[in-house]
Amino acid sequence: MEGFIGNLILEMGLLPTWMIMSVFMFVRYAFFAGLASFIFYYLLKNKLQHKKIQERYPKMAKVWAEIKHSSHTAVIFGFLAIVIYFLSEKGMTQMYYDFSEYGLMYTGFSLIVIILFHDTYFYWMHYAMHKIKPLIRFHAIHHKSHNPTPWAALAFHPIEALLEFGFIPILVMVMPFHPGVIAFFALYSFTFNVIGHLGFEVYPKGFVNHPFFKWFNTSTHHNMHHKNGNGNFGLYFNFWDRIMGTNHEKYEEKFNEIVSRQKEEKLETTILV
Numbered sequence: 553m554e555g556f557i558g559n560l561i562l563e564m565g566l567l568p569t570w571m572i573m574s575v576f577m578f579v580r581y582a583f584f585a586g587l588a589s590f591i592f593y594y595l596l597k598n599k600l601q602h603k604k605i606q607e608r609y610p611k612m613a614k615v616w617a618e619i620k621h622s623s624h625t626a627v628i629f630g631f632l633a634i635v636i637y638f639l640s641e642k643g644m645t646q647m648y649y650d651f652s653e654y655g656l657m658y659t660g661f662s663l664i665v666i667i668l669f670h671d672t673y674f675y676w677m678h679y680a681m682h683k684i685k686p687l688i689r690f691h692a693i694h695h696k697s698h699n700p701t702p703w704a705a706l707a708f709h710p711i712e713a714l715l716e717f718g719f720i721p722i723l724v725m726v727m728p729f730h731p732g733v734i735a736f737f738a739l740y741s742f743t744f745n746v747i748g749h750l751g752f753e754v755y756p757k758g759f760v761n762h763p764f765f766k767w768f769n770t771s772t773h774h775n776m777h778h779k780n781g782n783g784n785f786g787l788y789f790n791f792w793d794r795i796m797g798t799n800h801e802k803y804e805e806k807f808n809e810i811v812s813r814q815k816e817e818k819l820e821t822t823i824l825v
């Protein structure tokens with residue numbers, strides 16, 4: 553990506569490169585969010601209706617708003633990609649391009665570090681977004697979706713997008729990362745984000761009571777955050793919510809109710825909110 557961005561800047565200039573990177577980020581978002589929406593809201597809609605977390609379906613106007621705000625985040629992502637390129641050009645990052653430089657063990661380790669770091673960073677940033685007044689205003693954009701769809705995965709105010717993802721340029725300055733690790737992390741993060749906003753529960757019965765899997769978040773977990781507007785702040789893992797006692801009191805009960813539903817109990821009608 554570094555060479556790709558460098559060539560684009562040389563050939564087209566900075567602003568067009570930013571625009572192209574933003575379009576690339578938006579297309580990537582649209583592909584994955586679109587694929588999840590197509591599968592869950594069209595292809596398997598009837599088959600999986602008993603897995604729908606909230607009975608109602610959001611109105612199209614809400615979905616368009618999610619897409620609009622996500623397009624702003626794509627522009628911020630394009631900006632961050634260019635920031636990382638310039639930092640790398642100036643020798644300010646510790647990025648390495650040859651796996652053998654640090655070995656495969658380190659590559660795996662760095663992936664675990666970035667995921668754990670992001671999970672902790674996200675929890676506290678998200679918590680602050682709900683408690684500190686100026687931040688509450690920015691975060692309100694994301695909470696316009698009370699019944700989110702996969703299209704809400706990147707629906708943030710641009711300032712929130714910067715705060716949520718601006719840690720990446722800082723992290724690559726203090727620790728060596730291979731671009732492949734960053735790319736894999738971005739994909740992992742986005743997949744989790746889509747699951748969190750899916751609107752359908754995909755995990756199996758017993759997940760939240762399992763001694764190991766209860767430490768992982770579910771789709772119900774983040775859906776309840778959107779519906780109730782508080783509690784359930786975590787991203788990938790349920791670690792911080794459990795430690796800080798911020799899981800919604802009915803989280804496990806709600807999850808178990810959804811995964812215990814029988815197919816016949818599904819709603820036959822589509823209700824819009």
Ligand SMILES: [Zn+2]
Pocket residue numbers: 678681682691695777
């Ligand atoms: Zn929130």
Ligand SMILES: [Zn+2]
Pocket residue numbers: 694700704748749774778
């Ligand atoms: Zn959300």
